[in-house]
Amino acid sequence: MAKQRMLQFVSVEKQMPEKRAADARAHDFKEIYGEFADAKATEQASRCSQCGVPYCQSHCPLHNNIPDWLRLTTEGRLQEAYELSQLTNTFPEICGRICPQDRLCEGNCVIEQSGHGTVTIGAVEKYITDTAWEEGWVQPIRPAVERAKSVGIIGAGPGGLAAADRLRRAGVQVTVYDRYDRAGGLLTYGIPGFKLEKEVVLRRNKQLEDGGVKFVLNCNVGDDISFAEIREKHDAVLIATGVYKSRDLQGPGSGAKGIVRAIDYLTASNRQNFGDSVPEYDSGELNAEGRKVVVIGGGDTAMDCVRTAIRQGAASVKCLYRRDRANMPGSQREVQNAEEEGVVFEWLTAPQGFAGDPVNGVMVQRMRLGAPDASGRQSPEVIEGADYVEEADLVIKALGFEPEDLPALWGEEALEVTRWGTVKANFRTHETAMPGVYAVGDIVRGASLVVWAIRDGREAADAMLDAFDATSTGVAAE
Structure with missing residues (x-):
């Protein structure tokens, strides 16, 4: 019976949740996609082919049991679908909203490859977990046994929070230290509300806090507390700081007023x-209202900036990217959404300098794609004599992020880093060369996806639990 409900891709077309019209959504920061109704979620889940080798699952960093929870959704067993989803993913409702499914699960769906249009996995995942919250199926964190072991986590982003959740459920005493006044890291202050409404993140933060996770906020490690003090307080330490140092632009005029970093711009918004x-x-320094905005970069952060500028009421918004559309690293869905909202993309362009102070223009070089580089992507080459000036009075640099120099900031030369400045850690256990110190997420990988940070955090938590179990059976709290 269950089998007959599936394999409907031959008769049911792919359909995403309804997307708000561009002229309506471009004036607020609410999420642009609606929610599936129960019947529509069931219908779209039924398109899954239940293939013998589920490429959607193998291409998901968390290896979510996607075919199984799609089948359960089709059968009306939504609570079971949620419980199965939660087994492998700490924050499925967040991943359902912000994962680049077109590059991961959906992009590798078998029926997508056969020309029938992918199963809308992310939208169903979001629907399942949002329903679970509404119906009260999301259970509070209540460890069966309290352990005396304690872990300090530096960084309240997705990697740190995923580890905190897993450790706390096992009864470990967890304290999270973060530089910001709200937990969530880039989920809270980097990703705009039109992709991830903040109540979704705050709800998870509250669940962790109610479950016994202690948060020490507005805390700069190295200033307010030393790394050595954190190590002294806890049996193990997890470094999950992310990467916040922005890659910079060189060239004449690069220090002019009106040229700002993406992280500062998005955080202010x-x-x-x-x-x-x-x-x-309020001063206009980090506000695009009425201004000619140029965003430099082609990743997801650049897409967040251009779409934020539209919502702030910019006079015009252009995005400069040195390669073409097919070779840009950002999500193609995000590019389409941005174009619908009025963003103009100038492909095969790169800045060579800036005019004015405050800035009034970007000096642009036209590019063409040449021979492939070491990664296999075609390298951009300058077209001589094709330079021009793009008018701009707000330029946002969205060229990616690099790690801060943690050994210097924390006075810990024993913390080993790579030549790129990322922390060296075992790729399975995530332990560093310092005993009892682990590291996960972007501070190890470099700037990457939220879903990889969640995976790392879960794996590191499991490795800590294994280490604790190897030395102690744990002590129940009085």
């Missing part, structure tokens, strides 16, 4: 949407 006092936003 998110804070303003929280209702915080943001002087840099």
